Amino acid sequence: MNIVIAGDGEVGLHLAKLLTSENHNITIIGTNEELLKMVESNADIMFVTGEATSLENLKNARVSKTDLFISVVHDEKVNIISSILAKKLGARRTIARISNIEYLSSESKELFKTLGIDAMVYPERIAAYEIIKLIKQTAATEIFEFSEGKLFLFLFKLDENALVKGKTLDDIAKENPSLSFRAVAIHRNGNTIIPKGNDTFEVGDLAYVITKPDGIDELLKLAGKQKIAVNNIMIVGGSKIGKKAAMELEKNYNVKIFENDKERCDELVGMLKNTLVIHGDARNINLLTEEGINDTDAFIAVTDDSETNILTSLLAKRFGVKKIIPLIENIDYLDIAQNIGLDTFINKKLITASYISRFTMRAEVQSIKCLNDVDAEVLEFVVKKGAYVTKKPIKKIDLPGEAIIGGVVRGKEALIAVGDLQIKENDHVVVFSLPQAIKKVEKLFR
Numbered sequence: 001m002n003i004v005i006a007g008d009g010e011v012g013l014h015l016a017k018l019l020t021s022e023n024h025n026i027t028i029i030g031t032n033e034e035l036l037k038m039v040e041s042n043a044d045i046m047f048v049t050g051e052a053t054s055l056e057n058l059k060n061a062r063v064s065k066t067d068l069f070i071s072v073v074h075d076e077k078v079n080i081i082s083s084i085l086a087k088k089l090g091a092r093r094t095i096a097r098i099s100n101i102e103y104l105s106s107e108s109k110e111l112f113k114t115l116g117i118d119a120m121v122y123p124e125r126i127a128a129y130e131i132i133k134l135i136k137q138t139a140a141t142e143i144f145e146f147s148e149g150k151l152f153l154f155l156f157k158l159d160e161n162a163l164v165k166g167k168t169l170d171d172i173a174k175e176n177p178s179l180s181f182r183a184v185a186i187h188r189n190g191n192t193i194i195p196k197g198n199d200t201f202e203v204g205d206l207a208y209v210i211t212k213p214d215g216i217d218e219l220l221k222l223a224g225k226q227k228i229a230v231n232n233i234m235i236v237g238g239s240k241i242g243k244k245a246a247m248e249l250e251k252n253y254n255v256k257i258f259e260n261d262k263e264r265c266d267e268l269v270g271m272l273k274n275t276l277v278i279h280g281d282a283r284n285i286n287l288l289t290e291e292g293i294n295d296t297d298a299f300i301a302v303t304d305d306s307e308t309n310i311l312t313s314l315l316a317k318r319f320g321v322k323k324i325i326p327l328i329e330n331i332d333y334l335d336i337a338q339n340i341g342l343d344t345f346i347n348k349k350l351i352t353a354s355y356i357s358r359f360t361m362r363a364e365v366q367s368i369k370c371l372n373d374v375d376a377e378v379l380e381f382v383v384k385k386g387a388y389v390t391k392k393p394i395k396k397i398d399l400p401g402e403a404i405i406g407g408v409v410r411g412k413e414a415l416i417a418v419g420d421l422q423i424k425e426n427d428h429v430v431v432f433s434l435p436q437a438i439k440k441v442e443k444l445f446r
Contacts (some may be wrong), residue, residue, distance in 0.1 A: 001360055004029065004061045004091070006052030006071040006082050011097070011123075014331065014349040015070065015356065018370070020044055021435055024360060029082075032075075049358060052082035055089075064090035068359055072097040072121075080117065085114030095119045095356055099240065121355045123348040128244035130346055131325055135233070135249065135298055137216075138323045139225035140342045141206070145324045147409040147428050151210060152368060153184075153378055154219065157343050158205045161224030170197040172222070180215025182416050182430035183407040184208050187374050192434060194404050206374070210406030210430055212414045228322045230297040232256075236282040236312050237303035238264045241346075243271065245300060250274040253298075256291060258282040271348045282312045288319070298323040302346070306330045313342055320403040334337060334372060345407075347372060363387075363445040366428060376434050377405075381445040383427045388444045395419030397444065402437035406430045 003019055005012050006029045012139040015033070020026050027046040027331045036272035052071055063069055069086040071079035071094075079096040087094050102108060112120065120191045130143075137143050158165060159356040164172055169183060186193045187206035193199060201207060211219050220226065233249055235242045238259035245292075246257050246268075255275040259265045280287050282301075299316035301309035301324075309326035310333065316324050328337055328345045337345055350370045357377070358365040371377065383389060389397055394405055394417055405417040410430040415421060423429060433441050 001025070001067045002065055002066045003027070003070065004063055004066045004086070006069070006079070007073055007137075009072070009074055010329065010331075011072045011349050011352050013425055015072065015353055016045060018353050018357070019360060020358065022438060023203070023296065027066075029057055030060050050100055051078070053078055053085065055085065058082070058085055062425065066091040067093065069094045070356060071095070076100060077380035084116045093118045093359060095121060095359060097123065097352065099124065101125060101244075105203060119359065121352055123351045123355075124240040125244060126351045126355065127346045127348055128248070128325065129242045130351070131241070131245045131300055131302075132248050134325055134344060135253075135323070137222075138230060138298070139220050142372055144378065144428050146367060146407075147414075149408045150412070150414040151212060151407045151430055152216070153406075153430070154181075154211055154216075155207045155371075156207050156209070156223040156225060157201055158201055158207055159224060162201065162203070163222045163224055164207075165203055165224075166200045168198050168200050168405055169195055172301065173197075176218070176222070179218075180416060181211035181219050182211050182406050184210055184377060184378075184404050185374075192374055192376050194402060194432070194434070198259055206376075208371075208378075208432065210416070210432075211405070212416065215416075219359075228297060228324065230293065232296050232370050233298045233300065234258070234282075234288075234291070234293065234296045234321075236299075236301040236309070237327075238268045238277070239302050239304060241302040242300070243268060245302070246272055246275045247265075258287075258291075283308065283315070285315060288315060293319045293321065297322050298325070301329040302324045304335055310337060310340075310342065314340065317341060339363075345372060363442045376432065377438065379430045379431050379433065379441070381431060381442075383423055383425055384427060385425045387425075387446060389423045389429065390425060392422075393423050394421065394423065399444070400437035400440045401424060402434075403431055403433040403441045407434055 001024045003024050029048045029052045048057050048061045063086045069091040071082045076099045083094040083096040090284040094117050096117050133143050140154045144153040159351050185208040225327045230256045235257040249255050258278045268277045299321045301312045307327045313324045326345050354368050354370040356369045366380040369378040407430045408415045
C-alpha cells in the first residue's frame, strides 16, 4: 500500500516505523529533523520537506497515487486542510487527527466525508475512555474490548498470589474444564511467547488473556487479582484527557483535579460540575498530603510532560495508592515505568496507531489494539464469504506459529476459540499476532 504521512512529531515517527515494518511504501511530509534522519537511514521511506498544506509538497509526495493519506501534526487545522487537499488530488482514503470533539458527531462526520475526509482520530478522547475502563476494571494492567464488550482482552502482571504460577496451560485446562477465557500471549524478559499447552506461567510474567464477560471473575481469581474499591480519585493535569476523564468519572466518584495553569483552572471550574479543581503543583508533597493523597484510591497523571506524570505517580505509589495510571508519551520510558512498578499506563502514539492500522488492511478489520510495551497487536477481523478460515476447523487452519485465535463473536454470542470450532461468514474473530505474522494472518481472512 502507498501511504503518505503528514506528521512532524513523535506520532508521525511512530506510525512511519510501524507501517514500514509491515512493508508499506511510506512517504513522509514534515520538517522534523529526527524524521529526516530516520528516512536517510531507511531506503524504503521517502521524505518531502515542508508543510503538508502546500499543493507543491502534496504533489511531490505523489498523493495522486496514494492509497492512504494520514495527517497527524499537532495543528488540527493543518490536518483537516491537508486531508481535504490530498483527497482532491487523488488520494483514495484520508485520515485526520482532530482535537475538537464536536467533529465526531454523526452530522459532522458526514459533512467532513463530503469534503474528503474519510475518518478522524481524536487520541485524547480515546485515552480518556481507556482510563475510565481501567478504573472500572481495576485489577487489570491493560484492558480492551471487542464487539461492544462481548469479548475482552485483559493484561495481568503475575505475582506470588497468582494461582496459575508454576502451572502449564494444559494443567489449568484440566483443573478448570469450563473456562470462559484463553491465554493468547506471555511476555517474559523482553520476549513475547505464543503459549502452547506445555508452557508454564511464572511470577513476573505479563499474561494476555481473551475472556468473555462471564469469565472475568474466575479469571481474576486464577490471576490472584482482586478488584480495588474506588471512591476517591485524583487527576493531575487539566489537559483534554484529564478534563474528559473527570467529566465522566465525576458522575460516580469523588474527583479532585490538579492544574498549574490558572486560566485552565478557570475553564475546568466552568465545565466540571462535581469535581474539586485545585490550582497547584502536584509534585508538591505537602499539597498532595493536604488534599488527601492518603485516602486516594486511584491516581491519574495526564499532564503534557511524561516526567511529571512518572514522578507524581511514584509519589502516589509511595503513599499507598493502589491504582495508578500515568500518561507516558515517550515510548522509550515504557520499559523503565514497568521496572519501577508503574505497570498501567496510557500512550497516545499507540492509541493513534491502533486506530489507523486497521485502514492499512485488505481484509476487513473492525478494530486493532497496539499493545503497550509489547511488539504485538490484537486484531478483530470480520470474516468474509469464502475466506480460508471458514473452510476448516481452527485446529486445521494453517495459522502462523506467531499468531493465535483467542475468541469469536457470532451475532450476540461470544465463543472462546477451541480446536474444533468452525469459523463462519460474518463472525468477528479476535487474533493475537506478532508483527512478522500479521500479513499471513490477514490473507486467511480475505
